[in-house]
Amino acid sequence: MNRYNSEFYATTAVVIPVLFLTLTLQGDFLLNFFLTTMRLASKEERALKETPVDDLSPKAVWSGTVKRLAFEALTFVGVGVLILSLCAEAVSLYCIENQTSYTIFEHFVFWMCIALLLSTLIAFNARVFSSVLKSQAKRNSETE
Secondary structure, X not given: OOOOOHHHHHHHHHHHHHHHHHHHHOOOHHHHHHHHHHHHHHHHHHHHHHOOHHHOOHHHHHHHHHHHHHXXXXXXXXXXXXXXXXXXXXXXXXXXXXXXXXXXXXXXXXHHHHHHHHHHHHHHHHHHHHHHHHHHHHHHHHHO
């Protein structure tokens, strides 16, 4: 057992819900991300199934497989970060309540805060990037 660091656990007990609120206030980005991921993966699958076997190139099959695996991995990692961040919040509150601290708890809570912060930043940047792409597409369609 380590020296109890009340400031660390109190801070993380506040930061984690704030990051969840930040993700929530960004709108339905995560839901759209998961739905888009599933839609793109099923679209790739349908395209591969509808293509005659003679016309399938290994490159097309490989790129479709890689894209699907990447989408599934991103979804898995995103959900994992959210679930583990909830666990980190519970560990923080447990350590505050019992005024105990273990090195493994500190590392777990710290890295889950970092992962949740990165998820928040990625979600924000993706939202900004998608809005920029939409406005560029709108401008292009208006000029044509």
